[in-house]
Amino acid sequence: MMMQLNVLKEEISNGKLDNRFYEVYGAKTNLDELKTRLNKLVNSYEAAFGSDAEVGLFTAPGRTEICGNHTDHQHGCVLAGAIDLDAIACAAPNGTNTVRIKSEGYPEIVIDINDFEIKTDEKETSAALVRGVDARITQLGYDVKGFNAVISSTVLGGSGLSSSAAYEVLIGVIFNSLFCDGKLTAVQIAQIGQYAENVYFGKPCGLMDQLASSVGGMVAIDFEDTENPIVKKIDYDFAKSGYSLCIIDSGADHADLTDDYAAIPREMKAVAAHFGKDYLRQVDEDKFWSEIKNIRKQTGDRAVLRAIHFFADHKHVGEQVAALENKDFNAFLSCVTRSGHSSAERLQNIYCTTRPEQQAVTLTIETAHKLLAGKGAVRVHGGGFAGTVQAYVPNGTEEQFKNGMEAVIGEGCCHFLNIRPQGGVALV
Structure with a gap:
C-alpha cells in the first residue's frame, strides 16, 4: 500500500499504523523510537527526491544465530532468529531504468538495471549487492524497473548480526513489492540475496543469514538440500x-x-x-x-x-x-x-x-x-x-x-x- 508522503507522515504520527508496527516488530518494540526513525527516513526521502511520488516503507531485520555453529556449510541444521535491529527504506518507482539509493553516511548508489556485468571495482560494496539482486530477479523472468530509495540501518557492519544479509533482503523486498507483485517467496528472496553476495559482492556465504532475515521470527533450517532448504518457523513467544x-x-x-x-x-x-x-x-x-x-x-x-x-x-x-x-x-x-x-x-x-x-x-x-x-x-x-x-x-x-x-x-x-x-x- 503506497502513500503520498504527507499522508504517510500523518499516519505514522497519529497511531493509525501502530498495530502494523507491533505485528512486524513485536510487542516489546519502542513505538516512539520507531516512529521518530521512520519520520526521519521519510523526511530524508523528501529532501533527496521530492514529494510527488507515492512511496512505501520496507524493512529487513538482522539475525542472531541461536544454534548450529558452523553446521550450515556442512549441509546441517541451524536455529536462528530475526532481531529488532533492522534496515529500513522509503522507496518509490522513478519511471526510469536507474536505481538511486541514498544511505546515511555513504555515497549515493546509482545502478543501471540493464547492466548485469560483474564489476571488479564494486566488489564488497553495497552497489554490488543491488546489482546482484537486480540481475537474479531479472534472470527469474521479472520485468524490473528503476526506483529511488533512502535507506537507514541499525544493524551495524561487523556486529555479527548480518548487516549484509539485512541489506540484501531489503533490496529484494523493494523489488518484489514494486515490480514483482509480491510473487517472490521469503525463501526465494533469501536465495537471491545469497546469489548477490556470492557472485557480485565476492564473498562466499551460506544461506542461514538471509533466510533468518527474510522469514522472520525463530526459524529452524535444514540445509541437506541447499537448493531447497526446509524452513520451519518455530511458534515460541520469546x-x-x-x-x-x-x-x-x-x-x-x-x-x-x-x-x-x-x-x-x-x-x-x-x-x-x-x-x-x-x-x-x-x-x-x-x-x-x-x-x-x-x-x-x-x-x-x-x-x-x-x-x-x-x-x-x-x-x-x-x-x-x-x-x-x-x-x-x-x-x-x-x-x-x-x-x-x-x-x-x-x-x-x-x-x-x-x-x-x-x-x-x-x-x-x-x-x-x-x-x-x-x-x-x-x-x-x-x-x-x-x-x-x-x-x-x-x-x-x-x-x-x-x-x-x-x-x-x-x-x-x-x-x-x-x-x-x-x-x-x-x-x-
Missing part, C-alpha cells in the same frame, strides 16, 4: 521466556581472520572426504567413530574434533526446537550451554591460534558466566574467533549484568535485543 537476549561485543580484533574461518569447512570436508563424501551431513556418525583412529592419521586431531562438533551441534538444533515447542525454556538453556561448550572445546573458534595472547571472546564468555552465576546461558555467537558473544540474562538483572560486563569488556559492549515476529516485509 518475550514470555523470563529472559532477555544480550549480544556482547568482545572488542576482539577482526583483522586477518580469513584463514581461521576458512580452516573450519576445509577440515570438516577433509573428514568427509575420508568417506568419499563432500560434506559431513553425508557421513554416518557411527562409521565416523569406528574409523576415528585412521581419520586422525589422515586429517589431524583438530579436524576430528571439529567433525565431532558438527555431529553434536547438528543434533542440538533438534533438541532446542523440541524444547521451545514444549515451552521448556530451562531445557533450551541447558542445550545452549552444551552447544557453547562444544564450540569452545571441539570447534575451537573462540580465539585465533596465531595470537593466543588475545582472547577477548573467551574472556567475555567467562565474565558473563561469572555474572550469571549459574543462571541463564552464554556462548560464542556466529563465526567466532572475534566478534560477539550471546547471553540469556534473567529478566530484572539486565542493568546489573550490563554494568558488570562493561566494567571488564568496555562501555557500550552489551546490546539487549528482541526476536521480532516478521522478516523482510513492506511496512506500508
Whole structure:
C-alpha cells in the first residue's frame, strides 16, 4: 500500500499504523523510537527526491544465530532468529531504468538495471549487492524497473548480526513489492540475496543469514538440500521466556581472520572426504567413530574434533526446537550451554591460534558466566574467533549484568535485543 508522503507522515504520527508496527516488530518494540526513525527516513526521502511520488516503507531485520555453529556449510541444521535491529527504506518507482539509493553516511548508489556485468571495482560494496539482486530477479523472468530509495540501518557492519544479509533482503523486498507483485517467496528472496553476495559482492556465504532475515521470527533450517532448504518457523513467544537476549561485543580484533574461518569447512570436508563424501551431513556418525583412529592419521586431531562438533551441534538444533515447542525454556538453556561448550572445546573458534595472547571472546564468555552465576546461558555467537558473544540474562538483572560486563569488556559492549515476529516485509 503506497502513500503520498504527507499522508504517510500523518499516519505514522497519529497511531493509525501502530498495530502494523507491533505485528512486524513485536510487542516489546519502542513505538516512539520507531516512529521518530521512520519520520526521519521519510523526511530524508523528501529532501533527496521530492514529494510527488507515492512511496512505501520496507524493512529487513538482522539475525542472531541461536544454534548450529558452523553446521550450515556442512549441509546441517541451524536455529536462528530475526532481531529488532533492522534496515529500513522509503522507496518509490522513478519511471526510469536507474536505481538511486541514498544511505546515511555513504555515497549515493546509482545502478543501471540493464547492466548485469560483474564489476571488479564494486566488489564488497553495497552497489554490488543491488546489482546482484537486480540481475537474479531479472534472470527469474521479472520485468524490473528503476526506483529511488533512502535507506537507514541499525544493524551495524561487523556486529555479527548480518548487516549484509539485512541489506540484501531489503533490496529484494523493494523489488518484489514494486515490480514483482509480491510473487517472490521469503525463501526465494533469501536465495537471491545469497546469489548477490556470492557472485557480485565476492564473498562466499551460506544461506542461514538471509533466510533468518527474510522469514522472520525463530526459524529452524535444514540445509541437506541447499537448493531447497526446509524452513520451519518455530511458534515460541520469546518475550514470555523470563529472559532477555544480550549480544556482547568482545572488542576482539577482526583483522586477518580469513584463514581461521576458512580452516573450519576445509577440515570438516577433509573428514568427509575420508568417506568419499563432500560434506559431513553425508557421513554416518557411527562409521565416523569406528574409523576415528585412521581419520586422525589422515586429517589431524583438530579436524576430528571439529567433525565431532558438527555431529553434536547438528543434533542440538533438534533438541532446542523440541524444547521451545514444549515451552521448556530451562531445557533450551541447558542445550545452549552444551552447544557453547562444544564450540569452545571441539570447534575451537573462540580465539585465533596465531595470537593466543588475545582472547577477548573467551574472556567475555567467562565474565558473563561469572555474572550469571549459574543462571541463564552464554556462548560464542556466529563465526567466532572475534566478534560477539550471546547471553540469556534473567529478566530484572539486565542493568546489573550490563554494568558488570562493561566494567571488564568496555562501555557500550552489551546490546539487549528482541526476536521480532516478521522478516523482510513492506511496512506500508
